[in-house]
Amino acid sequence: MEIILLVAIGIIAGFLGALLGIGGGSIIVPILVTFLHYPMHTAVAIGLLTIVATSVSVAHVNILKGLVNLELSLILEFLTVIASIVGGFIGNKLDNNTLQIIFGIILSIISLIYIKESIRPKIESNIIKDKNSFFYDEYYDFDLKKYVGYSPINIIKTMIVSIMAGTFSGMLGIGGGILKVPAMNLLSKIPIKVAIATSNYMIGITAASGSIPYIIHGKISPAASIYMIVGVIFGSKVALIKFDKIKDKKLKILFGLFLIFVSLNMLYKGLMR
Amino acid sequence: MKGYELKQKISKIYRFATKITIYAAVLITIVSFILDIFDIKLSVITKLEWIILSMLIATPFLGIIVAIFYYYTHKNTRILLSALGIIIFITAVLIKGYIS
Numbered sequence: 001m002e003i004i005l006l007v008a009i010g011i012i013a014g015f016l017g018a019l020l021g022i023g024g025g026s027i028i029v030p031i032l033v034t035f036l037h038y039p040m041h042t043a044v045a046i047g048l049l050t051i052v053a054t055s056v057s058v059a060h061v062n063i064l065k066g067l068v069n070l071e072l073s074l075i076l077e078f079l080t081v082i083a084s085i086v087g088g089f090i091g092n093k094l095d096n097n098t099l100q101i102i103f104g105i106i107l108s109i110i111s112l113i114y115i116k117e118s119i120r121p122k123i124e125s126n127i128i129k130d131k132n133s134f135f136y137d138e139y140y141d142f143d144l145k146k147y148v149g150y151s152p153i154n155i156i157k158t159m160i161v162s163i164m165a166g167t168f169s170g171m172l173g174i175g176g177g178i179l180k181v182p183a184m185n186l187l188s189k190i191p192i193k194v195a196i197a198t199s200n201y202m203i204g205i206t207a208a209s210g211s212i213p214y215i216i217h218g219k220i221s222p223a224a225s226i227y228m229i230v231g232v233i234f235g236s237k238v239a240l241i242k243f244d245k246i247k248d249k250k251l252k253i254l255f256g257l258f259l260i261f262v263s264l265n266m267l268y269k270g271l272m273r
Numbered sequence: 274m275k276g277y278e279l280k281q282k283i284s285k286i287y288r289f290a291t292k293i294t295i296y297a298a299v300l301i302t303i304v305s306f307i308l309d310i311f312d313i314k315l316s317v318i319t320k321l322e323w324i325i326l327s328m329l330i331a332t333p334f335l336g337i338i339v340a341i342f343y344y345y346t347h348k349n350t351r352i353l354l355s356a357l358g359i360i361i362f363i364t365a366v367l368i369k370g371y372i373s
Contacts, residue, residue, distance in 0.1 A: 003306050049326060053294065056332050060287035063280045070276060070283070071352050074340060078355040085366055134351070137275045205333040209363060212330075216370035222322035223305065229329075230298045 003227055005036070010231015014054070017232070018239035020255050022114055024050050024232050025174040025207075026107060030262045033100065034269075038224075040099045044091060045214035046225050047173025048207045053229040054236055055175075055204025059197075066139035067197035069190070072152055075135075076159055077202055080166035081209040087170025088213030094171075097270045103172050104267025110178050111259035117182060118252035128153055128189050139194060152188040161187070162202070170210030175203040279343040283336040290332040297325045334363060 013027040025047035032043035062068050091099060130136060133151035141148045152158070161183035165176025177199045184195035214220050301321055308315060337356050344353040 003302065003309060007302065049329065052329055052333070056287050056294070056329065057291045060284040060291065063284040063287065066277075066280065068280070070280065070340065071349075074337070074352050074355050074359075078358045081359050082362055085362070205337070205359075208330045208333045212363070212366055212370070215330075216366075216373075220326070222319060222326055225326060226298050226301055226322050227305075229294070230302050233295055233298075 002224075006224055006227035007231040007234075009036075010050070010228040011235035011238075012231075013050075013228075014232035014235025014237075015239045016235075016255070017054070018236040020252060022178065022255075022259075024054055024236075025169075025172075026110060026178075026259065028228065028232070029103065029173045030107065030259075030266055034262065034265060039219075040096045040103070041092065041214065041217075041219040042221050042224070044099070044171075044173030045211060045220045046228050048169070048211040048214065049220070049225045050228050050232045051169075051173075051175045051207035052204050052211065053233055055200055055207065057233055057236075059201045059204060062197035062200065065197075066137070067194050068201045069135065069137045069152065069194060069198050070201075071137070072135045072155070072188075072190075073198050073202045073205075075155065076162045077205050079159060080162045080202065080206050083163045083166035084170035084206045084210040085213060087167040087172075088210045089170075090167075091171040092213050092217045092219065099172070100266050100270030104263045104265075104270060106168055106172055107174075107263035107266070108260050110174070111256045111263060113178055113182075114259070115253050115256035117178070118249055118256065126189060127191055137194075139191075141191075141193070148191060150189070150191055150194065152184070152190050154187045154189075158183045158188045166206050166210075169203070169206045170213070173210075175207065177203055276343065279340060282339050282343075286335050286339065287332060290328060290335075294325060294329050297321070301325065334360065 009028070009031055013024045013031065016027055017024040028050055029043045029047040032038040032046060033040055059068065094102070127148070127150045129149045130151040131149065135155070136149065136151045138147050138149040161179055165179040168174060169176045180199040180202065181195045184190045184199060185192050190198070211220070301318065305318055308318070337359055341353060341356045341360065344356060
């Protein structure tokens with residue numbers, strides 16, 4: 001019965017994640033801990049592995065479309081990978097309750113950022129185009145029907161955000177795209193489509209790195225991870241093929257509030273035990 | 274588009290890994306479900322699960338290794354060092370974990 005339950009939860013998480021633009025980890029970890037009473041560390045490890053699976057399954061299309069800035073991502077990932085592994089080791093050292101409390105606080109903040117981003121009007125930031133820039137790249141925009149060139153700036157600032165996201169990723173089993181995408185778009189002036197695709201590519205590397213400490217400490221449940229991966233990939237594919245991405249602000253805010261409720265519930269449980 | 278040749282190679286690796294992972298994971302899930310009904314436990318299933326997960330985790334790093342060769346031939350030192358740094362760090366963590 002547990003197999004069906006895990007696949008079903010994976011489908012729901014993948015479906016909601018793809019439609020609402022929030023990573024699966026933010027949904028999977030609290031559900032596993034709150035409803036299926038999984039230990040926090042196992043839930044975090046499962047969250048990380050599903051993130052790797054979704055990232056890998058989407059990245060190959062984005063890379064071919066030229067939406068991933070490989071050079072920028074490799075530069076940003078050097079310190080982010082280290083941060084993620086350090087985060088993973090810290091997560092393993094912390095006890096269940098402390099990790100639950102930290103997760104509750106961070107997920108509340110992420111949910112608030114998600115609500116704010118949902119409300120913020122989507123204005124494309126001014127793209128800087130300098131062909132001599134080290135990170136200059138271009139992609140073919142199918143909506144504009146032309147090649148769009150861009151040169152990322154403020155790399156250090158984006159790197160700091162990326163390191164922060166990496167630490168949380170390894171420690172809490174979340175992707176951190178909610179932090180990386182606005183940073184790339186607003187700080188580095190990267191077009192939003194490239195920011196989303198590059199962040200998704202980077203998240204796969206970060207989550208794969210973050211999962212290593214959990215493997216070393218034997219905190220991974222391979223069976224549960226496989227069932228969840230099947231569900232998440234299936235759910236996200238169905239959502240992306242059959243439905244359009246939800247743009248309704250009210251629904252996004254409602255979902256953000258639901259995430260805050262879940263995170264506060266985790267915080268409460270962590271404090272009360 | 275910059276580095277299109279590299280992007281094609283990485284994309285191929287990712288596509289291949291996705292296909293294998295999805296098919297293998299679905300198959301394992303179905304077999305596990307059937308075995309669960311008859312209350313049978315096979316250690317080979319756990320081994321297969323580990324193989325799938327290891328392959329999945331290795332995919333992003335395989336992409337980076339391909340990038341290392343590309344940037345080495347194209348003499349892009351900054352990216353080469355960063356990519357090498359990632360792989361060396363991961364290898365060191367894995368070796369340390371294996372020893373301890």
